[in-house]
Amino acid sequence: xxxxxxxxxxxxxxxxxxxxxxxxxxxxxxxxxxxxxxxxxxxxxxxxxxxxxxxxxxxxxxxxxxxxxxxxxxxxxxxxxxxxxxxxxxxxxxxxxxxxxxxxxxxxxxxxxxxxxxxxxxxxxxxxxxxxxxxxxxxxxxxxxxxxxxxxxxxxxxxxxxxxxxxxxxxxxxxxxxxxxxxxxxxxxxxxxxxxxxxxxxxxxxxxxxxxxxxxxxxxxxxxxxxxxxxxxxxxxxxxxxxxxxxxxxxxxxxxxxxxxxxxxxxxxxxxxxxxxxxxxxxxxxxxxxxxxxxxxxxxxxxxxxxxxxxxxxxxxxxxxxxxxxxxxxxxxxxxxxxxxxxxxxxxxxxxxxxxxxxxxxxxxxxxxxxxxxxxxxxxxxxxxxxxxxxxxxxxxxxxxxxxxxxxxxxxxxxxxxxxxxxxxxxxxxxxxxxxxxxxxxxxxxxxxxxxxxxxxxxxxxxxxxxxxxxxxxxxxxxxxxxxxxxxxxxxxxxxxxxxx
Numbered sequence: 037x038x039x040x041x042x043x044x045x046x047x048x049x050x051x052x053x054x055x056x057x058x059x060x061x062x063x064x065x066x067x068x069x070x071x072x073x074x075x076x077x078x079x080x081x082x083x084x085x086x087x088x089x090x091x092x093x094x095x096x097x098x099x100x101x102x103x104x105x106x107x108x109x110x111x112x113x114x115x116x117x118x119x120x121x122x123x124x125x126x127x128x129x130x131x132x133x134x135x136x137x138x139x140x141x142x143x144x145x146x147x148x149x150x151x152x153x154x155x156x157x158x159x160x161x162x163x164x165x166x167x168x169x170x171x172x173x174x175x176x177x178x179x180x181x182x183x184x185x186x187x188x189x190x191x192x193x194x195x196x197x198x199x200x201x202x203x204x205x206x207x208x209x210x211x212x213x214x215x216x217x218x219x220x221x222x223x224x225x226x227x228x229x230x231x232x233x234x235x236x237x238x239x240x241x242x243x244x245x246x247x248x249x250x251x252x253x254x255x256x257x258x259x260x261x262x263x264x265x266x267x268x269x270x271x272x273x274x275x276x277x278x279x280x281x282x283x284x285x286x287x288x289x290x291x292x293x294x295x296x297x298x299x300x301x302x303x304x305x306x307x308x309x310x311x312x313x314x315x316x317x318x319x320x321x322x323x324x325x326x327x328x329x330x331x332x333x334x335x336x337x338x339x340x341x342x343x344x345x346x347x348x349x350x351x352x353x354x355x356x357x358x359x360x361x362x363x364x365x366x367x368x369x370x371x372x373x374x375x376x377x378x379x380x381x382x383x384x385x386x387x388x389x390x391x392x393x394x395x396x397x398x399x400x401x402x403x404x405x406x407x408x409x410x411x412x413x414x415x416x417x418x419x420x421x422x423x424x425x426x427x428x429x430x431x432x433x434x435x436x437x438x439x440x441x442x443x444x445x446x447x448x449x450x451x452x453x454x455x456x457x458x459x460x461x462x463x464x465x466x467x468x469x470x471x472x473x474x475x476x477x478x479x480x481x482x483x484x485x486x487x488x489x490x491x492x493x494x495x496x497x498x499x500x501x502x503x504x505x506x507x508x509x510x511x512x513x514x515x516x517x518x519x520x521x522x523x524x525x526x527x528x529x530x531x532x533x534x535x536x537x
Contacts, residue, residue, distance in 0.1 A: 102154065209530045212469035215450055216515040217524055218462055218501065224260045224510040225479065226253060231504025232490050235276035235285070240496040244285060245510055246273025252287055252297075257495060260512065268304055269293060275318040275329070282341075286327060290314035294329050294339070308339045310346045319369075321362045326383075328369055330357030336371045338383065348386035352379055359402040361411065366425045370411060374398035378413055380427055390427045394420060403443035403451065405465065406498075412451060414440030419453055421468065433468045436461045442491050446498030454489025454503060469528055478507040 091099070116124060229248025236243040242263060246252045252273055254264040271291035278285050285297040294315055296306035313332035320327055325341040328350075336357050338348040355375030362369055367380030367389050378392040378399055397416035404411040409424045412433070419433035419440060438455030445451045449465035454476075462472040478487040488506035495502065501513040516524075 099156070102150070106154070210467050211530075212464035212467040212471065212526065212528055213449065214521045214526050215448070215462070215464060215471050216517075216519040217472050218450075218513045219516050220511060221500075221514040222260050222512040223479065224255060224512065225508065226262050227251070227508045227510075229272065229508060230490050230506045231508065231510055232272060232274050233276040233287075234491045234493045234502050234504050234510075235278045236493055236495045236502070237278045238280045238496065243493075243495070243502060244276050244278065245504055246276050246287060246289070247504070247508070248272040250289070252276065252285075255510070257500070264302065266297060266302065268295060271314070274314070274316045274331075277318055277320045277327075279320055280322065284341075286318055286320065288315035288318045288329055288331070290316075292331075294318065294327070296341070306344055308337075308344055308346075310337055310339075316356065316358060317360045319360045319362045321368065321383075322364050326362075328360050328362055330360045330371055332356045334373070334375075336360055336369065336381070338369070338386070348383070350379075350381050350386060350388075352388050352391075353377065355398065358398065358400045361402045361404045363404055363424075365409070367427075370402060370404070372399035372402050372413055374400070376415065378402070378422075378427070380425075389425075392422065392427050392429075394429060400439070400441055401443040401453075403445045405445050406447050408465075412443055412445065414443045414453055416440065419443070419451075419463075421465075431468045433463050433470070435470045435473070442489055442503075444492045444494050444501065446494040446501075448498055450498075452492055452494075452501055454492050456488045458487030458489065458505075460489065460503075471526070471528075476503070476505060476511065478505070479509050482507040 227245065227247035227249055229250075231245050231247045233246035234243060236257070240257060242254055242256055244252055244254050246269075250267070250269045250271060250273065252266040252269075253262055254266070255261070256263055266285075266287075269287065269289040269291055270293075271289050273287055273289045275288040276285065283299045285299055286295070287297065288294045292311045292313060292315060294308035294311070295304045296308070297303065298305045308327070308329070311329065311331050311333055315329050315331040317331070318327060318329040326347070327339040327341050328336055329339065330336040334351070334353045334355060334357060336350040336353075337346055338350065339345070340347055350369065350371065353371065353373040353375055354377075355373045357371050357373050359372045360369065361371075366382065368383040369381040370378065371381065372378050376393070376395045376398050378395070380389040380392075381387070382389045392413075395413065395415040395418065397418075399413050399415045401414040402411060403414075410421060410430065411424065412419055412421050416439045417437050419436060421430040421433065422428065423430050433451065433453070436453050436455060436459065438457050438459045440453050441456050442454040443451065445465060451463040451465050453461045453463065455461075458476045458478065460474050460476050461470050463470050476487060476489060478484070486506040486508075489503050490506055491504040493502055494500065499514060503511045503513065505511060
């Protein structure tokens with residue numbers, strides 16, 4: 037038998053060699069068509085072809101790249117919110133008129149070819165949207181009633197941690213108006229106790245003060261001399277109000293009494309009985325014959341001025357009612373309490389319209405702006421500004437670190453705050469900027485603990501500030517007449533701090 041020699045093993049070609057051979061063959065086949073940039077710019081067409089001309093490979097690549105970039109950058113904002121869409125529709129006529137004008141050389145597009153591509157891409161996207169094709173990454177509820185995102189305006193900014201590279205608009209601060217610094221004009225002494233209440237009469241001729249010596253004194257505003265002393269309370273007088281429409285002065289005190297004084301005879305003509313404890317505050321309604329009082333029994337009582345009947349008992353506070361304010365429009369009554377809340381009341385129904393719970397400590401003072409529909413509240417170390425009628429929080433007045441006993445605001449947007457330790461601050465109402473802070477000096481012979489402000493009010497012009505203090509004096513302040521923005525420049529620097537509750 038003859039032996040068969042084993043066959044030689046088949047050699048496997050090297051992959052690199054195969055790849056090189058394939059690339060070489062591909063180049064030989066297609067180099068004439070796509071090997072140069074000029075060949076890419078022109079589409080390959082057969083000689084006898086009747087089909088429409090195809091775009092060149094370079095055009096296809098550029099269009100695909102541009103479409104990808106447009107989709108990645110603008111896919112989330114293709115639909116405008118209704119508010120912006122309405123604005124855009126109203127501006128369409130103006131835009132159309134501008135398009136009719138001959139375009140200047142400066143307005144010409146830098147690359148007309150790119151403009152044509154973008155127009156073609158937008159037409160395709162409109163067709164895809166009408167066909168129901170979407171590239172959105174988020175699924176939105178379908179149906180005619182489903183609103184688009186941000187349909188009701190932009191999403192409200194919150195003070196939450198964010199990785200956004202663009203700073204939120206909420207930190208932009210408006211520049212405050214310049215106000216002349218205030219200085220002490222006159223010190224009036226005469227009371228034998230803390231001056232707890234002040235009220236200016238409508239004609240701006242005199243003002244009344246009530247104090248811990250159980251008396252009410254009438255002072256001439258121009259000269260500071262005492263005209264009259266009214267006696268009748270048997271405890272500290274805590275609240276005063278002069279009626280704009282009647283010759284009446286109303287007073288309340290820690291003796292549970294609310295009195296109506298006739299200013300023609302200087303005698304008490306009415307008593308309002310009902311409070312179970314000391315009455316700390318009162319306020320007159322500007323248009324109705326109604327008086328509102330509040331005190332230690334935790335309720336605000338609404339009285340008919342003439343019949344002395346108790347119309348409403350506004351109950352809801354869990355602590356002493358420290359201040360009450362009345363205004364013409366809703367909420368017609370605003371009350372603050374040492375339970376750290378502020379309540380807005382419906383005067384017709386005698387019920388609470390809203391409760392503001394932002395303060396952390398007892399609220400001791402309220403101030404209603406004479407022209408704006410806003411008010412401020414003062415607590416320990418914080419003053420907050422609110423917008424009526426819903427009681428929306430507006431801003432904080434930060435920097436007065438004391439127990440705020442009294443607030444007052446005038447028509448020139450100057451807010452005054454007085455502290456329990458004698459500190460005084462003046463603020464710009466619009467921006468919350470404190471343009472002046474100083475210490476009220478107690479009169480000689482007083483204790484250091486008596487350097488405290490108990491009450492304050494602006495006169496009818498807003499150019500005089502009257503403060504009642506724990507050193508038994510009344511101080512009158514006025515703005516510096518010689519001050520100018522050059523001599524007393526505005527010391528203000530915008531900060532990036534967020535305004536929090």
